[in-house]
Amino acid sequence: MALDGVASDALYWTIKIAQYSTSAVFILFLSHKLLMLIVYPFVTRKEPVAGVLPEPRPFVTVQLPCFNESAVIRRVIDSACGMDWPKDRFEVHVLDDSNDETTMIAQDAAAYWRSVGVQCRVIRRPMRTGYKAGALQWDIDQEVHPESRFFPVFDADFAPAADWLQTAMAYFYDTDGTDRTDISMVQGRWSYLNANANLLTRLQEVVLSGHFFIEQVFRSRTNRPWNFNGTAGVWRRAAIAAVGGWEHDTIVEDSDLSIKCFDAGFRGIFVRDLQAPSELPTSIADYRSQQTRWIKGFGQLFAKKAVGAFTSRNTSLVHKVEFFFHTLPSLCYAATVVFQLYFPLAVFVNVPFSWAWLGVNLGALAIFWGFYSLTLYRTLGFWRGFAAQWRIPAVMVLCWGMAPLLASAFVQGIFSSDATFTRTPKRAATADESSSSRAAHSVPGASESTIPSVSGGTQAQPAMTGTAVPVPMTMAAPATVPEADRGTLADPSLPPPPPHREHSAAQTSVTDGVACRTFSDETQATAISGASTVDDDDKTDSPASASASSSAVGTRASGASYFTTKLSPLPLVEAAMAGWSAFAAVAAVFGLASAPLHQDWTTGALWLVAVLVFCTGSAVGLGWNSVGALAGMARGLGGDFVAATAAATRLDRRGAAAGAPAGAAAVADELARPATVDVATA
Numbered sequence: 001m002a003l004d005g006v007a008s009d010a011l012y013w014t015i016k017i018a019q020y021s022t023s024a025v026f027i028l029f030l031s032h033k034l035l036m037l038i039v040y041p042f043v044t045r046k047e048p049v050a051g052v053l054p055e056p057r058p059f060v061t062v063q064l065p066c067f068n069e070s071a072v073i074r075r076v077i078d079s080a081c082g083m084d085w086p087k088d089r090f091e092v093h094v095l096d097d098s099n100d101e102t103t104m105i106a107q108d109a110a111a112y113w114r115s116v117g118v119q120c121r122v123i124r125r126p127m128r129t130g131y132k133a134g135a136l137q138w139d140i141d142q143e144v145h146p147e148s149r150f151f152p153v154f155d156a157d158f159a160p161a162a163d164w165l166q167t168a169m170a171y172f173y174d175t176d177g178t179d180r181t182d183i184s185m186v187q188g189r190w191s192y193l194n195a196n197a198n199l200l201t202r203l204q205e206v207v208l209s210g211h212f213f214i215e216q217v218f219r220s221r222t223n224r225p226w227n228f229n230g231t232a233g234v235w236r237r238a239a240i241a242a243v244g245g246w247e248h249d250t251i252v253e254d255s256d257l258s259i260k261c262f263d264a265g266f267r268g269i270f271v272r273d274l275q276a277p278s279e280l281p282t283s284i285a286d287y288r289s290q291q292t293r294w295i296k297g298f299g300q301l302f303a304k305k306a307v308g309a310f311t312s313r314n315t316s317l318v319h320k321v322e323f324f325f326h327t328l329p330s331l332c333y334a335a336t337v338v339f340q341l342y343f344p345l346a347v348f349v350n351v352p353f354s355w356a357w358l359g360v361n362l363g364a365l366a367i368f369w370g371f372y373s374l375t376l377y378r379t380l381g382f383w384r385g386f387a388a389q390w391r392i393p394a395v396m397v398l399c400w401g402m403a404p405l406l407a408s409a410f411v412q413g414i415f416s417s418d419a420t421f422t423r424t425p426k427r428a429a430t431a432d433e434s435s436s437s438r439a440a441h442s443v444p445g446a447s448e449s450t451i452p453s454v455s456g457g458t459q460a461q462p463a464m465t466g467t468a469v470p471v472p473m474t475m476a477a478p479a480t481v482p483e484a485d486r487g488t489l490a491d492p493s494l495p496p497p498p499p500h501r502e503h504s505a506a507q508t509s510v511t512d513g514v515a516c517r518t519f520s521d522e523t524q525a526t527a528i529s530g531a532s533t534v535d536d537d538d539k540t541d542s543p544a545s546a547s548a549s550s551s552a553v554g555t556r557a558s559g560a561s562y563f564t565t566k567l568s569p570l571p572l573v574e575a576a577m578a579g580w581s582a583f584a585a586v587a588a589v590f591g592l593a594s595a596p597l598h599q600d601w602t603t604g605a606l607w608l609v610a611v612l613v614f615c616t617g618s619a620v621g622l623g624w625n626s627v628g629a630l631a632g633m634a635r636g637l638g639g640d641f642v643a644a645t646a647a648a649t650r651l652d653r654r655g656a657a658a659g660a661p662a663g664a665a666a667v668a669d670e671l672a673r674p675a676t677v678d679v680a681t682a
Contacts, residue, residue, distance in 0.1 A: 051173030130248030184239035184266035188274035252297030285632025299413020344584030401621025578622035
């Protein structure tokens with residue numbers, strides 16, 4: 001392409017600035033990953049030491065926050081109630097903000113566990129303020145036992161083993177049984193019931209395994225700030241109170257509380273071998289929703305904490321630097337978007353790319369590959385990890401495809417105070433859904449001296465001749481672990497819980513293809529009329545009382561739209577970017593047909609191969625995300641339409657005698673009211 005004068009100079013300098021600015025971002029953040037790789041063999045052997053639990057045992061309150069989790073709520077209640085702990089020092093609180101059949105299922109499960117001696121209650125607060133953080137703090141302020149000192153927290157898709165609580169609680173004590181009052185929380189590792197469900201879950205397993213096996217180990221064992229992951233951990237009540245409690249002005253309340261406690265002098269313990277099975281999003285639309293929330297939350301956290309973190313005299317330089325790397329890796333997504341826009345121009349515009357630029361990008365690529373090679377080794381072992389190396393370029397493709405979405409989410413977090421919590425849909429995954437019988441494992445008793453030192457060059461790196469590509473950071477991890485050592489999910493000494501009850505068709509899960517009368521978090525009102533706290537056995541063991549209390553409903557302002565699916569033009573932008581990358585890839589193929597091998601690498605075959613590799617990967621990743629997002633919006637609109645039609649039909653039947661047709665406002669109000677099903681007849 002021949003350009004003259006001002007246009008040529010402007011394009012030239014635009015590309016040159018983009019080259020070096022993006023490369024600087026990649027190498028900056030991946031140098032932090034390199035530090036982890038260098039230090040990891042030394043810190044990974046510093047396993048935390050479990051102490052001796054005192055007698056009598058401390059009182060604990062297990063908190064299970066949930067919102068419209070009908071597919072998984074029974075499983076997490078059964079698992080939590082089945083944990084091994086003295087029943088007179090133990091209670092389970094289901095913090096239910098739901099407006100669907102989840103409430104009835106939870107009350108049914110709670111009634112069963114009370115019948116076998118476990119204190120289990122379903123807590124319904126009057127206002128859904130603050131979402132998850134608000135529910136946790138409201139429970140602490142209003143409902144927990146006065147003697148309760150520790151709060152294990154589990155999201156609805158988790159299923160802790162029977163010995164999980166005993167193992168976790170021991171880390172709050174010394175070997176002589178003395179309480180370590182400076183320990184604010186103990187965090188376990190996530191494992192996955194459906195890691196092998198499809199390609200997306202396999203890639204998520206790699207990304208999140210890097211977070212838990214390397215990042216969390218590195219930070220927690222080098223006295224750097226690190227974050228509670230929102231679930232599968234235990235908090236000390238006194239630590240929460242000392243820093244002012246849970247706050248809900250960001251959507252990463254877990255990281256916010258972690259930093260507050262760290263600044264106050266508390267320390268947490270990450271136990272790599274303490275795991276709790278959970279499930280991964282199985283569709284790209286669900287995954288995008290989860291990652292958007294995490295990345296936006298870290299943007300909010302940076303905006304909230306940056307000034308204090310960088311100016312405080314109570315934090316060291318190391319802590320300030322770690323805060324920077326902990327909250328800002330999403331800048332790599334913004335750099336990737338810039339790369340995706342300018343790099344394909346290399347096919348059409350003769351702008352030289354220096355050898356120094358190529359070296360920086362290949363160095364960043366080597367760090368990225370080494371980080372996830374170590375991750376695969378830790379999760380799968382040497383040979384199986386070697387066979388799974390294909391997942392690393394696949395993770396790159398996924399990251400490239402997510403870049404526009406996550407860059408946008410981070411910018412929103414920086415400048416937006418909107419802390420609306422968007423839940424990730426759960427599909428009630430089981431271990432049987434795995435496409436193979438593999439049980440991922442951490443290398444048993446791995447002597448860290450035998451771990452290949454990536455930074456030392458003992459682990460061979462695949463040759464990437466002439467491939468200059470951006471290397472985005474990991475997906476945010478609540479932040480986003482992997483082995484599937486399932487464990488026992490309930491105390492075998494207890495009678496088995498009754499099978500899950502099937503409710504009416506009106507309440508069937510959306511995973512069964514039937515639209516539920518539920519709402520997205522963006523449009524769900526905070527008011528819950530008729531909210532109740534289920535306190536006593538006589539309130540829930542009675543079918544009538546269970547039915548009455550389960551009719552507590554969420555309401556919306558009259559006249560609100562009954563189409564609750566959030567629409568966004570971003571998938572169309574991603575589709576356009578995918579088209580641009582695909583066009584450049586095709587142009588590179590045609591260029592290869594006539595490019596002599598002896599030409600300078602910036603114009604010859606070697607360069608065009610690099611363009612072809614990156615542009616093809618970007619086109620695939622962006623196309624995957626765009627199609628998945630558009631399909632998700634289409635399914636959501638279809639569900640909204642079905643639900644609205646059903647609501648209008650019900651209202652028409654009720655108002656037939658009065659001769660008043662149902663208007664849009666009445667339909668919206670009807671949609672906001674979940675069905676009431678009599679437990680006795682369900």
